[in-house]
Amino acid sequence: MFKFVKNKINAIKLFSKNNEDSNKEIKVDIKLTTNIDKNISIIKEIMGLNKDFIIREFFLGERKSIRIALFYIDGMVEKTTINQSILKPLMYDVWMIKSDINQNLNTIETIKKTIVSVGDIELESSINLLIESCLTGNTVMLVDKYTEGLVISTAAWVARAIEEPKTEVVVRGPREGFTENITSNTVLIRRKICDPNLIFEAMKIGVRTKTKVAIAYINGIVDKKIVDEVKLRLGRIKIDAVLESGYIEQLIEDAPFSLFTTVGNSEKPDVVAAKMLEGRVAIITDGTPIVLTVPMLFGESFHSSEDYYSRPYYMSFVRIIRYLSLIISIFAPSVFVALTTFHQEVIPTPLFFTMAVAREGTPFPAMLEAFVMIVTFEILREAGVRLPRPVGQAISIVGALVIGEATVQAGIVSSPMVIVVALTAIASFISVVHGDSASILRLIFIIIGGILGAYGITIGLIFVLVHLTSLRSFGIPYFAPFAPFVASDLKDSIIRAPLWLMNRRPYSLRPENSQREKANSLPQKQ
């Protein structure tokens, strides 16, 4: 059915292909000329009215014969670097080595090699590229009579410090999280994996934002086909702006029509490092702390980095609880509705009496009751997320009073329903990744359960499972290791086996090198 819809949409796409290139960059490659005045005026024209665009002109040489111009964007550069490492050597220190300058050497080469004391310096002749690098925080230096300019890396701007992420909170484990700065993010990963095989490939996506995107993987572990596929899909993206990794996620995912996401993400370097070490590819986007990881398996959403840091027994139990809570958060209200309207006979008799007493006098059918309660909960949750914190608290008080107390007291909603909805709500907070798909499925299942009972829920469940098993994420079956069944990967699925047992990387991800630790790593007594 989804394929059918997809075909239709593809057809529509074909017709509208003509409009596709409207965002294409007007790229007339302008080269630098030997005349610095002309160059400056061209750049001025392109940068137009920008107030933060600074042009600094000065002279070099004994007779002040060499004209030099610096360009940079105010606030994106480190002023001390410009003052101490560019202007000072050129305008003052150069007198110490004036003899060298006069030797009619290639001046720009001299400046690059002997005078400017900044790490990253490149020669560039295209004005477009010079302006682009200027916009990313570099300083551009033009020297009269040269058709090449210097790009000096001076980028520095106010950035958020590395903090503990608000999501993915752990009791045990590193507290650091990614920031909006891609360089610091790659550093965070590099600090976890000290291996020359850790590769960061850079890309720029977004015609207007020119967002830096890095594809990170570990050579020798990752399946090369996955890397190629990631590159291919990223290369296909033609969009004006990439403001967050979500843009990329939605443009490269395998199943855009599915409720379930097939691209994983994390805000923690240790999680991303662990995923790369299992053979996944990370996609780091500038401007967001959320790093994407592909391929994603369904079970991954139940994993937490803490599972591996703490001892396995309790963590296996917690894993089971997590799976259980996803099931509860999707099915609890619908099963409750089905039981109370269709299958009263399967409820234990004493419970049935209690429920019947509570239902007595409530005006609405159970299905409507559940639907309204769940929608109310979603409203409250959304309000709680979006509202400023002090107001959010007021919301939760109102919610607790309105949903919990008043509706039951007034006899509008039965109290078992409130309990079920509350249980559902709590359970839905456990699986963050599938939380959004669970919310929608829950409502669908309430309707099916209310109309068709447990029979309908079973049909719905079969549909969901068929769909899940049909999904793939970058060539890897989404529902592995359950379907296709991979026995060895079950060690890290519903349970988390002890580390000394998990000697091999997950086979589902087809790693090139699957040995993770030496076999028989059981701790030994001396």
Add this chain to the structure above:
Amino acid sequence: MKYIRKPIKLSIILLALFVLAGCWNSNEMNDLAIVTAFGVDTAEKPDEISLIGQIINIRNIATAEKSAAGGDVFWNVEITGETVFDALRNLTFINNRKAFGHHYQILVVGKEIAEKGVIKDLEHFARDHGDRRTVWVVVADGKAKDVLDVKTELEPINGRYIAQLVEVRTATSKAVGVTFQNFLQRYISKTTSTFASIVRVIKKNGVESLELNGTAVFKKDKLVGELNGKETRGLLFVIDDIKSGIIVVEPENQGKTSLEINKSGTKVTPKITDNGVQMDIEVKLKTYYAGDTEDFFNVTKKEDRELLQLYANKVVKEEIEAAIKKAKSLNTDVFGFGDAVHRKYPKQWKGMESNWDSIFPDIKVSIKVETSIDSSFNITELP
């Protein structure tokens, strides 16, 4: 199928899923009249029957949240009809909600109707998909209505009270608990007789209460007699359905003392000899010494233990003999001896099946009881 397009194919499958599912029905809980007990009685007109549905008055049930509103917790609706199902549907004349029998707990059969033959009246409860067969069947000593009308303590819902009364029978093992399913199974067997507990209304100081007392024995579907408590336990020993119970032994010249049954196992082996059919009943009993005695027995001593075991064997043997004697006098094979013979001698059984009624009273029974005393609750001597 090759030419049908995929979406059409898919929607056909989808439709089939919903159409082929069979019957379904949704009921809101607050539209149901919850029945906790059904009773059948004879009606005034001879060709009619009287059905009692005990309906929960849900508003008067006390929960943790609210206390009872006062008034009766249940409401016994009595209605007559030509058949049980007819009467059940007639119930809607006087009761505004549809009777919901899925959770009924007990089926009470009036004595009068039981004597006339009860299976045609109970058949509906076996057939109806909504009514479960795991309910207990009890015979009222009198009218079913009278039993269901009694207001009970601790558990205000009368139907549940009777069900729980049957459930706690295992403490004594002097009453049987027969589910509707068991009742029917025994009835279907050509030779085995079915039975059920008897519930009596007893009046003390003007207050009515219920008592589980004895076992009603049926010949086919007609009530023919009763077993008392002792005989009932004998029956339970033979059919190996003893869970617990107290055996009171009285060694000569020494006071009464009690043993608690912990475990009991019975093996019934039929034998066809020249003298007819013989049943070997072998009971193995594990008990705890529970004291209650004047003369102290130290069961860690062999002599004391053996004395008690001897008398316990005697008591059990007497109970079994009493049960067999009564069953023989009623000519009802409540023990399922016929089935046991059938299993062991399938060939000879063919000739015996039709005249089992004449064979059964002459069956010889040899009873062997082996009691062991395993514990004295950690008391060996009285302080």
